Amino acid sequence: MAITTIVMDVYKPGSELKNKVVDISDSFNARVGDNQVRLVIKYVERGIVERMEQEQLTPFMMGWVGQPDEEQKVTSETGIAVSYHGSTNDIIGGGKVRMDLPGTMFPQEGMFYGFFGLENDKGKRVTTNTVRFQVENDNPDMYVDTEPFRSELQKLLDWATAQAKSDLSGIGTDWEALKATIKAMIEKDDTDLITISNRIGLAEDDVAKLLKKISDAGLAKMTDIQPIIDELTKARGNYADLAAHINAMGAVDVDESMVSGGFVKSYFEPEIKRVKAELLPDLFTFTQMNDTHWETLTRNRPEAYRSLNHIKNALSFADVSDLIILNGDNTNSDTASLDGVKKDVETFSDVFFDEPLDHKTDRFIGIGNHDDGSTRRSYATPYRYLAQDNYLHDAYFRKAYRSNELLNGETRNNGSLYFFKDYPKKKIRFILINTNDIEEGVFDDSGSQKFDRWGTHTVRQEQLNWLVNVALANVPSDYHVVVMGHTPLNANQEGGWHDSINNGDVIGYHNLILVADVLNAFRDGAKVEINSSEANFPLNITADFTTQGPRNLVGYFCGHTHRDGVTTYNKLSIIEVPCSVFYNNVKSRFIETATEDGFDVIQIDTTNRNVNIHGFGYCENRSVKY
Incomplete structure (x- = not known):
């Protein structure tokens, strides 16, 4: 299951209500002793994305883990204090931070009750509503997927690897060739590959067509797979070659x-x-872009x-x-x-x-x-x-x-x-x-x-x-x-x-x-x-x-x-x-x-x-x- 991005508003909407708490248990939980658990938070203020870089803000997280009291709170009397203070390395853009939380954040079974926030070394500190989620002990049914984010071509590589092991007649050799091509490109420059993948639509459209052929015919022939290999190979060329090739195709696969x-x-x-x-009304107004x-x-x-x-x-x-x-x-x-x-x-x-x-x-x-x-x-x-x-x-x-x-x-x-x-x-x-x-x-x-x-x-x-x-x-x-x-x-x-x-x-x-x-x-x-x-x-x-x-x-x-x-x-x-x-x-x-x-x-x-x-x-x- 993919990691969920949780949106938090530092304006703290609804904070005028007593005991306003945001329950994120449907999106995130943890297990006692889990280490490097990925939690992705998007910070906004009244719907506008926080511009963390301008004020050199970094994420932090503070609270208690333990058994909630009759008001569904965890305090110093019922829980263990935990905290995480991140760095600029946690910022991934678009108002988002990606925290890989250490095991010390999940010391015992119960509930995390605390808050997230942003801070800098100049004393600025903004926080969200109070947040809670579950910390389980021996429960394997966890809503956490700590698998790293993978690019579309990395997903395609995994898929090609699986297909290479398929019993479908003749497919192994063909998919091994595709797998080798993709792997070489990933090792060369993953970021650029994501761009090319998005621009010429290799990772999704063509794969979908091949899946249908595999489903319909029970196998994929080299004539089906070779165009993908050819496109990936051409994409490794310089700009002029790529531009000429895409122009010759007559279309670019974008939104x-x-x-x-x-x-x-x-x-x-x-x-x-x-x-x-x-x-203001009645003034001469022009929009300049x-x-x-x-x-x-x-x-x-x-x-x-x-x-x-x-x-x-x-x-x-x-x-x-x-x-x-x-x-x-x-x-x-x-x-x-x-x-x-x-x-x-x-x-x-x-x-x-x-x-x-x-x-x-x-x-x-x-x-x-x-x-x-x-x-x-x-x-x-x-x-x-x-x-x-x-x-x-x-x-x-x-x-x-x-x-x-x-x-x-x-x-x-x-x-x-x-x-x-x-x-x-x-x-x-x-x-x-x-x-x-x-x-x-x-x-x-x-x-x-x-x-x-x-x-x-x-x-x-x-x-x-x-x-x-x-x-x-x-x-x-x-x-x-x-x-x-x-x-x-x-x-x-x-x-x-x-x-x-x-x-x-x-x-x-x-x-x-x-x-x-x-x-x-x-x-x-x-x-x-x-x-x-x-x-x-x-x-x-x-x-x-x-x-x-x-x-x-x-x-x-x-x-x-x-x-x-x-x-x-x-x-x-x-x-x-x-x-x-x-x-x-x-x-x-x-x-x-x-x-x-x-x-x-x-x-x-x-x-x-x-x-x-x-x-x-x-x-x-x-x-x-x-």
Whole structure:
């Protein structure tokens, strides 16, 4: 019988009731003298997973073991005191701890009566309701399975071993071959095997089919077993081989609800309610999600495919948002073939735009440096830029992101990937710029595309002309202007993302600073001469806002850095929103908890000149004055 995860709330629900005790005997018991008994506890607080790593909390357990009194309590008078104090090694993620309890925790027959909790060396201590379970003596009927957790492939190995000993005709040799293959892989890297097993569905689907054949025909032939061996063998290859193989298969076996965009998962629902409860009425509100990095197969992290489903979380704020925007690096676009990149972009866009909503809210998609598939050059051999026909172009994204359709009544530059829209009732002008504004059709000496979005963060002359002469022109004096783009504008300033890049392969970023200069001149009603020092992307314009006069500039909102951050450039607030893509246990993020996702619901309080940022999932609440 599998070990049960027991959920305990440190908020101690029902603690106002006298003698509130949680009986976990249906899930866990022990026997006198048992050693290394595994007990798995998931700690939550009012339904939200405890973030133990942030405060360096470790599990502990205290109580008495003995005979209960007339009130069903065990005290120092009727029992033996026991305690367990764990370490960070007990933490397994997602709010869970796995304690291997020593024999001293079960010194005699009776009942354990005590509590679980979390503590750190700084004096913090949180506890649960009182807990009880049975400690038996010579009773073999125990609800405890101390067998270690086993991966799906380890289970498959056990199953194959058993089949090898079967009397079914001819099966022994075949299953021995399968067993040897699986065993070699387990010894090599079990964690990676679990990932591959989940991705291509070897351990369950194919085995189920073979079981049926064994049942129906009384034996399994080598022609049945060889495909599994072949799949496992191919999976041992490098990424490029595996990617090409899976693309050739035409499908990846993952959670279908994730691939299709699915629905709001139940573990996100309390977080949605919490954020909505924080929002103030009548303020301009936009939901910003960026860096979902979704793709059917990812080199980076196997969990990243879940982020397609995160779109549903953003859309759940349609009833309280004036607009919802997916702000670049929407797809990771790292699959082996260009057709695979296209399929991911189109799937992502369809899930976002075609979801029926009960509330009318504007939906926009902006572009980032990953979306066009140019990241694939990082593992090309030899390393080089991609050919003109091996990545996606502006014309493709204008159709995929539906910018040609002007779905929300916005103003664009001939269907451009940048736009602005006014919200007169809220006195807001919202502007999105394209910070990966590459020049296409320019080649290097090898004939490859000279610039691509992955390594090019810039704004070119045409877009800057539009920004100065259209988007920032004729703005009513009582409007407040919100500007957004994928990449921070202060790319080469202290605290900016460029400080962490050391590959020398980022092009055009100086132009982003010049955009910040234009925005500051707009705010101050000033004049600025723009002359780019970027030889590849020359800029030359005079932005004169003296006639228009000073205007209300809220700030610049971006992604790309995958972090919560606020920096300034000449008093311009540059507000970074973290990534929606899930990276396991990075910054205390855990799968199937609210922390799996991260985005912001942002409100502009024009009266108090304040930006109220409501973090969803692992994102933090913040407030920025302007």
